[in-house]
Amino acid sequence: MPPRGKFQGRRGSARGRGGKSGRGGMKRSFGGAEKFHNTRLEDVEESDSELSGEAASSHLDIDTEGSTSDVEETPAMTQPYIALMQSLEKDASSSVAPTAKRRKLDHPPPKQEVPPAAEGENGEVSDDEGHDVDHVEEPEEDPSNDVELENDDDDDTPDAEDPFETHFVNPDSNEYNIRLKGVTSNVHQTKQVEKNGWRIFRSTPGQTPDQTTQPPAIFSGPSSLKLKHRLIETSNKLCPSFDKLEQVLYPITFGYQDLLFCGRSATNSENLRRMTCLHAINHVFKTRDRVIKNNAKLAKEGESADFEPRDQGFTRPKVLMILPTREAAVKVVNAICAVCEPDQQENRKRFDESYIDREVKFSADKPADFRDLFEGNDDDMFRIGIKFTRKTIKYFAQFYNSDVLLASPLGLRMAIGSEEDKKNMDCDFLSSIEVVIVDHADALLNQNWEHVEYIFEHLNRQPRDAHGCDFSRVREWYLDNQAENFRQTIVLSAFNTPELSELHRCSKNWAGRVRVQPEYNGMIQELGLVKAKQTFSRFEAPSIADDPDARFTYFTSAIVPSLIKLAGRKSSGADAGGTLIFIPSYLDFVRVRNYFSTADAVESLSFGAISEYADVREASRARSHFLSGRHKVLLYTERSHHFRRYVISGVRRVIMYGLPDNPIFYREIVGGFLGKSEQDMLLEPGRGSVRVVFSKYDVLKLERVVGSKRVGKMIRERGDTFDFI
Known part of the structure; x- marks a missing residue:
């Protein structure tokens, strides 16, 4: 397997964004010279011990705090309901009083402490014995941790205004049934409002036209939230009051509605x-503390316990952050x-060594959004479990022991395994996820969106x-296979896309x-001092499936002839030289590149190309030939600009085969590239x-x-x- 950080072979197509636009699993690695590698799933060997899906499943034992009673070990393929019947038969034949309930499996014999492993590439910890480096062996904890209540002033009485209670614990049955029917039949009522300068599109399932949605609560600060008491002080200290955007987002987020934020x-x-x-x-603490308190009540009341708490899912992990x-x-x-x-923070030193890269890689002239994404350790293959105990955070917890999972799409997909390998595939640790947070989703689109899907x-x-x-503690809607109807998904992106x-x-x-x-005011108004004629030409496509063919036909019949005509002129300021063709999709790039290579009609147009798969030397050569005029046309892809943010000199004319997803790219290419040509006296002001x-x-x-x-x-x-001018 090639060293990580190096390009693993150039391919004819980069499958990303559903295979349409060539956004394969590209990662960006900087170490002296800029290098790339393709992180498509098939390019990663399954023997890689660092991210083996088998390791993610075979080493995942359970030691869940405040969970359920011991259950007899079941065969690997036992169905949950069979296990439930077995546990009920066992309970019926036993007269032993209930004890503090706790979920666990038999742990392997305790091992001697493993000496610190050597640091491998990218700051990862290597292990000569082939253990999963993203997990650690955890000693069995004192059972008292599961029944001892923390110093928490929260009242045991359920708060009817707490969204956690109304969404997960005791939802209104009438409202829930109506909305569940709306979800099943895909009937939603959508309402658009504007608040604090933001457009809000709210879609509620199952509502009839005469029903009205209650106006959202006004949140002025953390004091308006239904937080665990231990979080109130720190949240007030970190953010005493909410700004206009936070006043919009906090009610949605803490109301457990799905959120797509495009700003x-x-x-x-x-x-x-x-x-x-x-x-x-807050969600993890509320879930965990409820279980612990119920354990304490069951242990105290023993056989006289007159309630059967329903407070858990099938497995422990509740939050997934992609x-x-x-x-x-x-x-x-x-x-x-x-x-x-x-x-306390257990394994924090190991986490810092594996995840933090303090090397300064970029100069200050790189855009802020670029540095926000790529500064630090930009490795896109990772997963880590985080476990919360009494006043302690444990990093690298095994997945079934974790409360929160942090992972990249590629890292988590490898942990799940392949559908073709049913024996080693394991996605059970995702069965009880109740909150999913996808941050920087626009960056994930430039990796491989198929992994997210x-x-x-x-x-x-x-x-x-x-x-x-312990199925007697599992919430009813889990048993009814309705967990996805309660799951909240939060997606944060710089912009919206069809995906x-x-x-x-x-x-x-x-x-x-x-x-x-x-x-949106429009990026055409943010080009700075550059004044260029901007012509937008619309072509007709019968369907979205026919769009690529219709686009190529329009390009070769309406755009290329004008370039050929310019190529015949000898005036230095009016020939076809300095033409940059920006192409968003890699598949379209391959098609246009092949056309310029083989079509007789464009034989007179010399061209160069820079794609996301071009190495530094190849890209530098293409830029040099374009500036000198040896290449009159330069083909340039959106993902190459995303990963490298070149500033290309010698641009006099920009042709956009398609618009970029990221509007900032339009400003950087039109305003930045043409502006640089004006500064370098290669282009008369206003002639671009x-x-x-x-x-x-x-349309988006x-x-x-x-x-x-x-x-x-x-x-x-x-x-x-x-x-537009």
């Missing part, structure tokens, strides 16, 4: 991270620690094994879903030009570039050409 930026990312971490820890890089995981861990202020397909499935579960919209639209949360996005090709299926991209007020006309009007 994430380097500026507000820290506040969003604090919000999601506070919500996740992140793009290890540096993002570091930021989340720091936010969690700031929120809950643990007395695969993960969501395996969430909240009925587990194949019992895993020591994110589909993920959000397929939500089955009975509480409903909300999309929040800004009103931009030609953009789009169809009605590019187009709105961010031209503005929310213009996009409707450009999609629906009879004319097909729109000029």
Whole structure:
């Protein structure tokens, strides 16, 4: 297997974003020269002990705090309901008084302490014996931890206004049944409102037209939240009051509605991270403390206990956070620690060594969003379990022992395993996930979105094994296979895309879903001092499936002839030289590149190409030939700009084969590249030009570039050409 951080072979297509636009599992690694490798699943050997899916399942024993009573060990393929019947028969034949309930499996004999492992590539800890480096052996804890109540002033009386109670514990049966029917039949009532400068699209399942949604509560600060008492002081200290955006997002997040937020930026990312971490820890603490208190009551009352608590899922993990890089995981861990202020952090040194990279990689001239994503350890293959005990956080906990799972899409998919390998596949640790947080989703789109889809397909499935579960404590809706109707999904992205919209639209949360996005003024107004003629040309495509062919036909019949005509001119300021063709999709890039290589019509147009698979030397050569005029045309992909953010000199004309998903790229390419040519005296001010090709299926991209007020006309009007200066 090639060293990590190096490119593992150039491929004809990069499968990402559902196989449409070539967003394969590309990672970016910087060490002196910039290098790439493809992180597609099939490129990773299953013998890799660091991220082996087998290791993720075979070493996952259970030691869940405050969970359930011991259960007889069941065969590997025992169904949960068979295990339930066996446990009931066992209880009926036993007259022993109940004890403090606790879920566990037989642990292997205690091992001697393993000496510190050597640090491997990318700061990861290697293990000569082949153990899973993302997990640690955990000693069996004192059972008293499961029944001893913490110093918590929370009242045992359920709070009818607490969303945790109304969503998970005691939902209103009438409202729940109506909404569940709406989810099943895909009937939603959507309402659009504006608040604090943000557009809010609220979709509630099962509502009839004459029903009205209650206005959301006004949250002015953490004091408005239903927090565990131990979190109130720290949250008030970290954020005494909410800004306008937080006043919009906190009621949605803490109300357990699904959220798609399309305004994430380097500026507000820290506040969003604090919000999601506070919500996740509050949920974990409420779930855990309820179990511990019920254990204490059962242990105290013994046989005279007159209640049967339903307070658990099949397995322990309750929160899943999907992140793009290890540096993002570091930021989340720091936010969690700031929120809950643990007395101890077990394995923190190992975590820092494996996840933190303090090397300064970029100069200050790199864009803020680029540094926010790629600064630090940008490895996109990781997963880690975090376990909360009394005033302690344990890192690298085994998955079935964990409360919170942090993982990249690739790392988690490898932990699950492949559908073809049923024997070693394990997704049971995802069966009881109740909160999913996808942060920096726009960055995940540039890795491999298929991994994210695969993960969501395996969430909240009925587990194949019992895993020591006491089914008498499992909530009814878990047993009824309705866990996905209670799961909350929070997606934070810089912008919306069809992939994110589909993920959000397929939500089955009975509480409903909300999309929040800004009103776009249009990136065409943020080009700085550059004044260039911008022409937007619309072509017609019968369907979204026919869009690539229609786009290519329009390009070769309407755009290329004008370039050929310019190539015949000898005037230095009017020939085809300095033409940059920006292509979002790698598959389209391959098609256009092959056309320029083989078509007789463009024989006179010399060209170079820079894609995400071009190494540094190849990209430098193409840029040099383009600047010198040896290549009149330069093909440039969106993902290469995402991972490298080149500033290309010599650009006099920009042709956009398609609009970029990220509107910032439009500003950087049009304003930045043409502006640099003006500064370098290679282009007369105002002589630069931009030609953009789009169809009605590019409406989301187009709105961010031209503005929310213009996009409707450009999609629906009879004319097909729109000029902006």
